[in-house]
Amino acid sequence: MATVAHAAIAGPDAAGARPKVTIVPVRGLPIVALVLVGVVVAIARDAKWGLMFCHVVGGGLWTGIDLFVGFVVGPIIGRMSIPARIEFSTKFMPKMLLIMPTVVTMTLAAGFQTARLSGFLDTSSPRHTWVVVSFGVVGVMAVIALAYLEPANVAVLFELRKPQPDGRVVEKLMKRFVYTAGITGVMQVATLVIMTRLAS
């Protein structure tokens, strides 16, 4: 399998057919900056609607993307041929590298301030326990995403930039990406339960 995978990657390269791989899509950075400035302004003004907007939009995107990638896209990638995985990854991974840290930062920063303004952070609040449970879920997702998923995401892009990418390296890193995306997808189900409990 490894030999086949390596050959499959080396083949198109030899013909010069592989597209150039971007690590960070620079054109997206102004949008990221705009979003982060918006969150800072909402915090600085204690703007309840602004904070709720950032939290709900960011959280909706974060949960939706994690569930979709973990349970729909991930298994599809797992069944793709190596060249198809590479083509998909070269277009998909750079975008994820900008989108995910941005929506996560937006959701958490705005969510924490919303909880503070709503009094949910106070230990006497009846919803305090659910807030602390949500911290735990976010902690688990942060460890998985930052220690395993994101490094694999970046490493696979660097591998794909090589004149002759190693199929076994790509396969190993993509497998890590698919498994961790699945785990964060499961954690997002817990997030949905917690958030609906908090809102009810």
Add this chain to the structure above:
Amino acid sequence: MTASGPAAHAGPSLVDRRLPPVTEIGAASMIAIAVGVIYVAAHLPKHAPLGVAVAFLALAAALQVTNAFLLFRLRDFAWDRFFQVARWGLLGYAVIAGMIEYAFVYDKTRGSQLVVMTSMLALFMLNVPVLIAFTVARYQRTS
């Protein structure tokens, strides 16, 4: 961010290369940071007893020092690529850490509690770029 640097060479796969468990130790450090932050945040807006948080902070720091020791003992390693990725990673995570620090200060976190939270944030900010850079560099060949 561009990926200029040493060109890849055809050769035996780097998948089977044995390296110290930097990722696992880094993940353990991140777990310690997460537990410490959650412990303090669970007591807000009141002051949490800081003994437990300081213990997790010390554990996280010790794990990162261990990682640094293990890393700098490596000889046949793509250090150029490691530092290239780490630099850009650090820039990105400095922005995120800066936002979180701003929220701490804005929420009137003060005194020893702010020191502990800021120290944990600094460890987080240093840890993530190391993990990303290590994962990238371990699959790069040295010239």
